[in-house]
Structures are given as C-alpha cells and as structure tokens.
Amino acid sequence: MSASDELQLIGGGKTPRVDHVLIAEMVEAGARVLDVGCGDGELLQLLAERKGVDGRGVELERDKVNACVAHGLAVVQGDADHDLDNYPDQAFDYAILSLTIQATRQPKTVLENLLRIGRRVIVSFPNFGHWQVRTGLLFGGRMPVTDNLPDLWYLTPNAHLCTIRDFADLCERAHAEVEQAVAFNAYGTRLPIKWSLSMQNLFGEKAVFLLRSSARPAPGR
Amino acid sequence: MTVVTPDLKASTSRRHSEVYKPSSPVVHFDAGAPLRLACQQDLAPFSIAYETYGELNAAKSNAILICHALTADQYAASQHPITGKPGWWENIIGPGKPIDTDRFYVICSNVLGGCMGSTGPASINPKTGEPYGLDFPVITIGDMVEGQARLMDHLGIDQLFAVIGGSMGGMQVLEWASRFKDRVFAAVPIATAAWHSSQNIAFDEVGRQAVMADPEWAGGNYYAAGKVPRNGLAVARMAAHITYLSEEALHRKFGRTLQDRSSLTFSFSADFQVESYLRHQGSTFVDRFDANSYLYITRALDYFDLRESSDGVLANAFRGTSTRFCVVSFTSDWLYPTRESRRIVQALNAVAANVSFVEIETDKGHDAFLLEEPMFFATVRGFLNAAAVKRGLAARDGTAG
Numbered sequence: 001m002s003a004s005d006e007l008q009l010i011g012g013g014k015t016p017r018v019d020h021v022l023i024a025e026m027v028e029a030g031a032r033v034l035d036v037g038c039g040d041g042e043l044l045q046l047l048a049e050r051k052g053v054d055g056r057g058v059e060l061e062r063d064k065v066n067a068c069v070a071h072g073l074a075v076v077q078g079d080a081d082h083d084l085d086n087y088p089d090q091a092f093d094y095a096i097l098s099l100t101i102q103a104t105r106q107p108k109t110v111l112e113n114l115l116r117i118g119r120r121v122i123v124s125f126p127n128f129g130h131w132q133v134r135t136g137l138l139f140g141g142r143m144p145v146t147d148n149l150p151d152l153w154y155l156t157p158n159a160h161l162c163t164i165r166d167f168a169d170l171c172e173r174a175h176a177e178v179e180q181a182v183a184f185n186a187y188g189t190r191l192p193i194k195w196s197l198s199m200q201n202l203f204g205e206k207a208v209f210l211l212r213s214s215a216r217p218a219p220g221r
Numbered sequence: 222m223t224v225v226t227p228d229l230k231a232s233t234s235r236r237h238s239e240v241y242k243p244s245s246p247v248v249h250f251d252a253g254a255p256l257r258l259a260c261q262q263d264l265a266p267f268s269i270a271y272e273t274y275g276e277l278n279a280a281k282s283n284a285i286l287i288c289h290a291l292t293a294d295q296y297a298a299s300q301h302p303i304t305g306k307p308g309w310w311e312n313i314i315g316p317g318k319p320i321d322t323d324r325f326y327v328i329c330s331n332v333l334g335g336c337m338g339s340t341g342p343a344s345i346n347p348k349t350g351e352p353y354g355l356d357f358p359v360i361t362i363g364d365m366v367e368g369q370a371r372l373m374d375h376l377g378i379d380q381l382f383a384v385i386g387g388s389m390g391g392m393q394v395l396e397w398a399s400r401f402k403d404r405v406f407a408a409v410p411i412a413t414a415a416w417h418s419s420q421n422i423a424f425d426e427v428g429r430q431a432v433m434a435d436p437e438w439a440g441g442n443y444y445a446a447g448k449v450p451r452n453g454l455a456v457a458r459m460a461a462h463i464t465y466l467s468e469e470a471l472h473r474k475f476g477r478t479l480q481d482r483s484s485l486t487f488s489f490s491a492d493f494q495v496e497s498y499l500r501h502q503g504s505t506f507v508d509r510f511d512a513n514s515y516l517y518i519t520r521a522l523d524y525f526d527l528r529e530s531s532d533g534v535l536a537n538a539f540r541g542t543s544t545r546f547c548v549v550s551f552t553s554d555w556l557y558p559t560r561e562s563r564r565i566v567q568a569l570n571a572v573a574a575n576v577s578f579v580e581i582e583t584d585k586g587h588d589a590f591l592l593e594e595p596m597f598f599a600t601v602r603g604f605l606n607a608a609a610v611k612r613g614l615a616a617r618d619g620t621a622g
C-alpha cells in the first residue's frame with residue numbers, strides 16, 4: 001500500500017487520522033478489538049472497513065455513544081476508569097486506548113486493566129515532551145497551547161499528560177513489553193525508527209505504542 | 222371515587238369476547254402438549270394469540286418478536302379491537318419505520334396470563350368449565366417466554382432475527398436471550414431490569430391490594446356474577462401510571478392547573494387537571510383489561526430475577542452467548558432507572574458479549590419507550606440495520622437468507 005493509498009478517503013470521505021492509520025496497520029485482520037474512548041467511532045469504522053475486525057467501543061459522552069450505535073457500531077456508554085473492571089481477562093485480541101490515557105484519573109490502573117483484557121494493547125497519546133511544548137513553557141512561562149493540546153489549562157480534559165519517556169517508564173512498571181513504538185511529527189509524518197528515544201521525545205507530537213503484558217505468555221501472531 | 226361508564230355492559234362483553242375469541246390469529250395447544258410452568262404445574266390446553274406484520278422470507282430468517290409490557294397486548298401495530306386506538310407501538314413498527322415491516326416479519330403475541338386471547342385467569346378452566354379466576358397457576362416471565370417459544374415452533378421459526386421489548390417486554394427479551402441463546406440473533410431490552418427491585422414490588426403490591434380490596438373482586442370470582450372490580454383496578458392503574466411518568470413530565474403537562482374551573486371547590490372532586498387525567502386513565506383501563514390478569518402479570522414481574530437460574534450471578538445467564546445486544550435506558554425513568562440497564566451491560570461485558578448501550582436523554586419518564594424519541598428511534602434503526610447486514614439480510618426489497 002502506498003503512502004497516498006494510506007490517506008485515501010474512507011467511508012464518509014474523511015481523511016483518517018494518521019495515528020488511526022498506523023493502528024489499523026498494527027491490528028491483524030478479523031481480530032476482536034475493544035476501543036476505549038472511541039469517540040464518534042472513526043477508528044472502529046476504519047478497522048471494520050480495512051481489517052474486518054469484530055469491534056466494540058466504550059465512550060464517555062452520551063451523544064457520541066448514541067451516534068455510534070445509530071451507525072451500527074457496538075458501543076457502550078462508560079469510561080476507562082470505572083467500566084474496564086467488568087471485562088474478562090484476555091477477552092480481546094487488542095485493547096486500544098487512543099488519545100485518551102492522559103484524560104483518565106488512574107492511567108496506571110487503566111493500562112494494567114487493558115493489559116489484562118487485551119492480548120495486545122495499543123496506546124496513543126499526545127507527547128508533552130515535544131519541543132513546542134518545552135519551548136512554550138520555557139519562554140512563555142505558561143501552560144502550552146498547541147494544535148495537539150488545543151485547550152487552555154482550565155478547560156482541558158487532560159489530567160495526566162506525559163512524555164514518550166514517561167510512558168516508556170510506565171510500561172516498564174506495568175510489566176508491559178513494548179513491541180512497537182512510533183512517533184509522529186506535527187505534519188503526521190513518522191519519525192525515523194533509528195532515531196534515539198530522546199530525539200523521538202523531542203520531535204514526536206504524538207506516539208503510538210503496541211504493548212503486551214510481559215507477565216503473560218506471548219500471544220501467537 | 223365515581224367512575225362513569227355509560228356502556229359498561231357493552232365494554233365488558235367486548236372484553237370477554239376478546240378473551241375467548243380474539244380478533245387476532247390464535248394458536249391452540251391441546252392437552253397433549255402441556256406447558257410445564259415454573260411452579261411445576263402443567264398448563265394444558267393453552268392458547269397464544271398473536272399479530273404479525275410484514276412477510277416472512279423463504280429462509281425464515283427475518284422474524285422479529287416484539288414483547289409487550291404489563292398492560293399492552295399483541296396489537297402492537299394494528300388497531301385495538303376494544304378501544305379502536307392505533308397499535309401501542311405503531312410509531313416504531315411499520316413500513317420504513319425503525320422496525321421496518323418492509324424488511325422484517327414482526328410478530329407480537331399476548332403474554333400468558335393476559336386477557337386478549339392468550340390463556341389467562343379469565344380463560345375457561347377445562348376442569349370446571351368456568352373461568353380460572355385464582356385457580357389459574359402463578360406464571361413467570363420465563364413461562365411467558367416458553368409460551369412464545371411454542372408459538373415460534375408453530376410458525377416454523379428456529380431463530381428470531383431479533384427480540385425487542387420495553388419494560389416487562391425487556392425482561393422477556395433478557396429471558397429469551399438467556400434461555401434460548403441459539404434462537405436469538407439480536408436482542409433489544411429497553412427500559413428494563415434483570416430483576417424487579419424492592420420498590421417496584423412495593424408498587425405492584427399497592428396495585429394488587431387495591432384490586433383485592435374492591436368488594437366486586439369477590440375473591441377473583443367476579444366473572445360469573447357479571448361484575449368487575451372497576452374501582453380497585455382503576456386505582457391500581459392510577460398509582461402505576463404515576464410511576465410511568467416523571468415529575469418533570471407531570472409538571473410540564475399539568476402543573477397545578479385546575480380542571481374546568483376557576484377556583485378550588487373545597488371538595489374531593491377532581492379540582493386539578495392531573496387528578497382528572499389519572500381518573501380518566503383508570504377508567505379507560507378498566508374497559509380493556511381484566512383485573513385478575515393484572516394480579517397475575519404483576520406477580521410475574523415481581524418474581525423476575527434472572528440471577529436465580531444462574532447461581533446468583535447475572536453474567537452466568539449470558540455465558541456463551543453470541544447474541545448481539547442493544548440495551549437502552551432513559552434518563553428520567555425512575556421505575557427502571559439507568560443503573561438497572563448498566564447492571565445488564567456489566568454482566569454482558571463480563572462474558573465479552575457483543576453489546577451496545579445507549580442512555581437516551583428525555584424528561585418523559587419510563588413511558589418514553591412508547592413515544593417518538595428521535596435518538597431512541599435512530600438507535601433502534603441503526604442497530605437493526607447493522608445486525609441485518611451481519612445476518613445476511615438484504616436491504617429493503619430483500620428475500621435473502
């Protein structure tokens with residue numbers, strides 16, 4: 001698939017988000033997927049169309065849930081902090097948390113729950129170590145407002161922002177083995193994989209991690 | 222309380238004829254095919270009266286069973302033979318509607334214990350040749366569902382494409398999904414609960430006591446005397462009706478507005494519009510419903526607890542299910558509040574079932590499931606469309622199986 005194909009219009013004629021495209025690449029065809037914080041169901045739709053997954057979603061906002069279900073997606077109203085406890089161990093091939101972990105109350109508990117529920121876990125998050133964030137704080141002396149973090153500090157739902165380095169540390173603490181980690185710059189271009197973690201952390205605006213629990217035997221691919 | 226009905230006799234006899242000879246189709250299961258009830262008695266013979274809408278496809282894969290609530294009946298999308306009113310769910314069932322009769326074959330049957338043609342306490346007890354009255358066995362939601370399953374056997378439908386219902390209908394949906402996992406492709410339990418709460422049992426008991434306190438009830442043997450416990454049943458309906466609404470809805474509809482008068486009368490006549498409205502609800506209900514049926518069906522509601530057959534763990538009721546669920550609740554429903562639906566969703570999640578859950582914002586209370594709520598309708602339509610695709614049902618002209 002060429003890069004232009006990657007950005008081909010999907011379904012409703014919307015260009016899929018770069019992190020969604022990457023996630024769709026990571027997921028195996030026909031897998032069972034739980035998308036926590038699925039929003040309006042864009043990723044679930046993409047995964048259904050491209051990979052024929054059996055997808056489920058969890059979303060906090062009622063209007064978005066209703067819209068998802070009205071479009072035929074299997075989505076329940078709930079949130080990552082409270083409603084993941086009910087899911088059985090290893091119920092899904094992939095548990096996905098897309099740009100949501102920074103808005104949870106207990107990111108570590110949420111991550112542990114995801115590692116329990118999914119044989120593999122995919123987490124994407126905005127990188128607070130990005131150079132624009134650093135320079136904004138250093139020179140402006142204020143909480144940074146960027147394209148990636150558009151809300152003022154008192155309006156943002158984000159409660160636990162982290163850098164790529166921070167997240168890598170959390171993975172270690174939560175006994176998560178990183179199978180793949182990809183960072184994107186502000187233009188949605190993937191940063192070269194050979195770049196050091198420091199460079200990724202400085203130039204990556206968003207990151208996507210593919211994880212599995214190191215406490216469990218490796219799932220077959 | 223005075224209930225004025227000029228055509229009491231006429232309405233009573235119309236009601237009686239619907240018990241014995243319903244206007245809808247009816248299947249009679251003879252003495253050789255008894256229904257084993259939860260109380261361990263056999264019910265035989267028994268009848269199930271039902272209505273259908275749309276066409277069954279060749280593969281018999283497009284059937285939807287609609288389960289009705291406490292006081293409704295099989296006339297979901299057709300004119301009621303007693304009241305002459307349109308079907309109770311005609312806004313959602315029909316050609317091009319969310320439950321689209323151009324695509325689906327819709328079946329709605331009167332529950333066991335009912336009084337519109339399915340066997341109930343007003344039906345003739347073959348042992349005595351008289352109406353059963355209180356000799357009718359106490360039935361459960363599970364028994365109702367077993368009766369419906371017999372109807373499906375009779376119609377040659379192995380698997381229902383969907384089972385849909387609100388309130389008590391939702392309990393039947395859950396019971397279907399739990400008892401007959403292979404026979405339910407999709408399930409839509411609406412404004413319901415996996416067990417009846419203590420508050421709901423309490424309300425039901427008030428209703429039953431009102432009926433039984435009416436001297437005309439005569440220990441349940443009012444049929445022979447040609448009597449009807451009108452006042453008792455009307456009070457039961459009035460009390461129950463309040464639980465179907467919400468404080469906001471009542472306030473919006475009536476406030477403290479007076480009924481056809483400019484000042485208080487300092488009496489106990491219906492000064493307030495809300496009183497007049499409830500009295501009307503009570504008296505029209507009596508014209509179409511049997512008092513003993515009310516006792517039996519409310520009892521079935523009270524007895525409902527899906528955990529009981531599942532070692533006390535609700536999730537066990539759904540273990541191994543491959544049914545697709547769409548659970549719906551309404552924000553202002555205090556009879557079956559959202560937390561009851563959440564319990565169902567949590568149990569379904571615990572067995573990794575395919576479940577959607579939507580809470581619809583409305584101030585119309587429990588009755589919202591009977592009303593035209595755009596988001597609710599969009600949810601049902603979207604869910605059924607997606608399920609139909611999974612089931613291999615073609616679009617609107619379809620006959621594919």
